[in-house]
Amino acid sequence: MRSTVFTDEENVMQLQVALDVLDLPSALTLANQVSEHVDILELGTPLVKSVGIGAVSAIKAAHPDKLVFADLKTADAGELEATLAFEAGADLITVMGAADDDTVRGAVSAGRKYGKSVVADMIAVVDGRVERIREVAELGVTFVEIHAGLDEQARPGYTIDTLLEDGRRAGVPFSIAGGVGIGTIASVREAGATVAVAGGAIYNAPDPAAAAYELKKRATA
Numbered sequence: 001m002r003s004t005v006f007t008d009e010e011n012v013m014q015l016q017v018a019l020d021v022l023d024l025p026s027a028l029t030l031a032n033q034v035s036e037h038v039d040i041l042e043l044g045t046p047l048v049k050s051v052g053i054g055a056v057s058a059i060k061a062a063h064p065d066k067l068v069f070a071d072l073k074t075a076d077a078g079e080l081e082a083t084l085a086f087e088a089g090a091d092l093i094t095v096m097g098a099a100d101d102d103t104v105r106g107a108v109s110a111g112r113k114y115g116k117s118v119v120a121d122m123i124a125v126v127d128g129r130v131e132r133i134r135e136v137a138e139l140g141v142t143f144v145e146i147h148a149g150l151d152e153q154a155r156p157g158y159t160i161d162t163l164l165e166d167g168r169r170a171g172v173p174f175s176i177a178g179g180v181g182i183g184t185i186a187s188v189r190e191a192g193a194t195v196a197v198a199g200g201a202i203y204n205a206p207d208p209a210a211a212a213y214e215l216k217k218r219a220t221a
């Protein structure tokens with residue numbers, strides 16, 4: 001694996017907020033509310049699709065001191081899509097871990113060109129997930145995101161535990177996404193995650209700033 005813009009400083013787990021809103025004013029408002037308590041501002045996939053890649057530039061311009069993560073979930077044309085986001089100001093982008101190896105390689109190649117980071121999103125890779133995590137790590141991604149998407153989370157009986165178990169087994173740097181909240185973030189840290197991703201636990205909270213503050217406290221405890 002290769003670390004570029006992203007640095008795992010002093011092995012302290014970082015907190016990433018997923019701005020899963022659908023318009024730029026709402027994204028900017030939420031980012032302003034929570035930025036002091038988070039390390040990484042993520043433009044969720046629906047936001048990028050709704051607003052366009054210009055949303056990345058707007059968030060970066062408003063928060064130049066934060067890492068900006070464009071959750072592209074690229075499934076094809078890895079170099080092209082990663083380049084679009086890096087040119088727009090993204091510090092990290094996602095490529096699907098389930099994508100063709102050449103798609104992952106293309107995104108990694110763009111990351112190297114721009115000195116930015118590529119994260120492999122393992123959403124929908126369930127069987128053989130640990131093996132695929134190791135393969136994409138070999139392809140040069142900065143870290144993997146072990147992720148249960150919103151649809152998987154909505155199924156009865158969902159727990160974060162299998163994500164954590166695969167993170168422990170994989171032996172490569174990883175983030176966890178999929179219902180991270182006050183009740184689970186300590187277990188994410190204990191599993192050894194580099195980054196905890198929280199969306200709904202922050203944007204659905206009555207006070208998003210307070211929720212981000214509490215998560216950050218537990219992320220670093």
Ligand SMILES: O=C([C@H](O)CO)[C@H](O)[C@H](O)COP(=O)(O)O
Pocket residue numbers: 018020044045046071148149150153177178179180197198199200201
């Ligand atoms: O990536 C996400 C999802 O696939 C929608 O694009 C979410 O941002 C990610 O799952 C984090 O959100 P929560 O699960 O609500 O914490």
